[in-house]
Amino acid sequence: MDQRIIRVGLGSDTHRLVPGRPFLLGGVELPSDRGEWGHSDGDVLTHAVIDAILGAAGLGDIGALFPPSEAAWKDADSIELLRIAFGLVKEAGWQLINLDCVVTCESPKILPYRDRIQSSLAQVLEIPGMAIFVKGKTNEGLGAVGTGQAVEALAVCLLEKGPREPDRPIGMRKQTPF
Numbered sequence: 001m002d003q004r005i006i007r008v009g010l011g012s013d014t015h016r017l018v019p020g021r022p023f024l025l026g027g028v029e030l031p032s033d034r035g036e037w038g039h040s041d042g043d044v045l046t047h048a049v050i051d052a053i054l055g056a057a058g059l060g061d062i063g064a065l066f067p068p069s070e071a072a073w074k075d076a077d078s079i080e081l082l083r084i085a086f087g088l089v090k091e092a093g094w095q096l097i098n099l100d101c102v103v104t105c106e107s108p109k110i111l112p113y114r115d116r117i118q119s120s121l122a123q124v125l126e127i128p129g130m131a132i133f134v135k136g137k138t139n140e141g142l143g144a145v146g147t148g149q150a151v152e153a154l155a156v157c158l159l160e161k162g163p164r165e166p167d168r169p170i171g172m173r174k175q176t177p178f
């Protein structure tokens, strides 16, 4: 291939919050009296990231790759699912440029755990932590998220494939002046 291609991907996920489950974001457990209900471990952020990278690569979505009807994915470690999904993305020749995410919930606060969450995702996705950003928001008390019954995550990513400018690692390309 002699042409560089870049593609954007978007992922979104929502999980119900229930007592007695861990609250997981990007493979990091946050202290909380409730956690995500789900067939897998319920890691809402990791699920959104999986959908973003699969969507950008044109490889389907998380439901098709890891059907909830399959017992194999019961209580699955979502970080392992991300590793599998990213393996397919890499096999198809794609590299991740960056990932930007929003997690919306009333509690717990995301900020104290942001660095750990970013590092956890960066390790699997093989990019520097600075190429991943995770923002925490609340829903101002509105709707299921606002009353603490659910948590939502959004993720957008950029993938690229094709020849790169020589001697320039990903994310360090010449800046185009605006």
Ligand SMILES: [Zn+2]
Pocket (backbone or CB within 6 Å): 013, 014, 015, 038, 042, 043, 044, 047
């Ligand atoms: Zn999910």
